[in-house]
Amino acid sequence: MNISLNITETIQEWLIGMMPEGAASIVAMVAVALIYLIIFAVAGLYLVLLERRVAAWFQLRIGPNRVGPLGLLQTMADALKLVSKELTGTIKADKFLYNLAPYFVIVSSLMALAVFPFTKEFQAFDINIGIFFLIAISSVGVIGILLGGWSSNNKFALIGAMRSGVQTISYELSVGLSLLTMVVITGSLQLSEIVEVQKQGWLILQGHVPAIIAFMVYMIAGTAETNRAPFDMVEAESELGAGFHTEYSGMKFAYFFLAEFINMFIIAAVATTVFFGAWLSPFGITESIPWLGAFWFLGKTLVLVFLMMWFRWTFPRLRVDQLLTLEWKYLLPINLVNLVIMAIIVWLNLTIKF
Numbered sequence: 001m002n003i004s005l006n007i008t009e010t011i012q013e014w015l016i017g018m019m020p021e022g023a024a025s026i027v028a029m030v031a032v033a034l035i036y037l038i039i040f041a042v043a044g045l046y047l048v049l050l051e052r053r054v055a056a057w058f059q060l061r062i063g064p065n066r067v068g069p070l071g072l073l074q075t076m077a078d079a080l081k082l083v084s085k086e087l088t089g090t091i092k093a094d095k096f097l098y099n100l101a102p103y104f105v106i107v108s109s110l111m112a113l114a115v116f117p118f119t120k121e122f123q124a125f126d127i128n129i130g131i132f133f134l135i136a137i138s139s140v141g142v143i144g145i146l147l148g149g150w151s152s153n154n155k156f157a158l159i160g161a162m163r164s165g166v167q168t169i170s171y172e173l174s175v176g177l178s179l180l181t182m183v184v185i186t187g188s189l190q191l192s193e194i195v196e197v198q199k200q201g202w203l204i205l206q207g208h209v210p211a212i213i214a215f216m217v218y219m220i221a222g223t224a225e226t227n228r229a230p231f232d233m234v235e236a237e238s239e240l241g242a243g244f245h246t247e248y249s250g251m252k253f254a255y256f257f258l259a260e261f262i263n264m265f266i267i268a269a270v271a272t273t274v275f276f277g278a279w280l281s282p283f284g285i286t287e288s289i290p291w292l293g294a295f296w297f298l299g300k301t302l303v304l305v306f307l308m309m310w311f312r313w314t315f316p317r318l319r320v321d322q323l324l325t326l327e328w329k330y331l332l333p334i335n336l337v338n339l340v341i342m343a344i345i346v347w348l349n350l351t352i353k354f
Helices: 007-016 021-058 074-084 095-112 130-151 153-184 191-200 207-224 248-276 291-312 320-347
Strands: none
Touching: 007 021, 021 074, 021 095, 021 191, 021 248, 021 291, 074 248, 095 130, 095 248, 130 153, 130 191, 130 248, 153 191, 153 207, 153 320, 191 248, 207 248, 207 291, 207 320, 248 291
């Protein structure tokens, strides 16, 4: 069931009158890819600036204030600097894997963006296994980190890559189970259907206490999966230099750097879609004014992004044993019990009706 209007199909239908169907399909996919690349780049630059502003606010500093009005062009200047920097590497690095690794990270992030319903009309691909696709594609990014750390032939990069493997495999369980807890309510993995169910009320309200617990676990595990403080064992600047990307410079470093912020946006966007109704307004006026959907989606997502930044500038870094203990001794058992409770609630038909 395809509830949401697919932007790719919309562009393709518009082009069919001008060219053959096969050519129209290819041009439509290229056009959508370019649109999402622009969104990707702009979102990445804005989130880097937001991170610096939030950090300055928490540390009672001014933050970026020199390049452009109010420092708004600072990240643009940094991007130009990274593009112009020389691409260096180690002599003993595995050249093919070393050069391939950043693209695993950046492409997996870009593919994940394609399934989000930014509005009812703006969604690139509305597939019936949307949640499963997001969990699966997020696992691909860690391959890039592992390849980058191993192929660099640097002990600090290798340690960072190994930590990434352990951390991602561990916390993906909690991310998946917390999302599965909400799928139990909707009975669907398709994101547009999950949003449609929430016209009766956001799932975090429909799902009683288990939904709130699932959200809290998801945000903790999601922050860990993006390798951000206090779960930044993968980079751990005070211990590993720069971690898995120690030997990267220029645009290749920028790919890793940008992907971290886009992954943070993706984690927040998934939570917005599954728990807070995606583009749906709490006042019920989104349907009559369609462009408001994008405002509500981005607004909710940025609030959750701010929450993740708040984590970073509040809590100290965990040790490796503390990080794994948190997942395997606490979050995973809580998730399993929470999933069973949610299944019982749905079985007894106790979900709130608005």
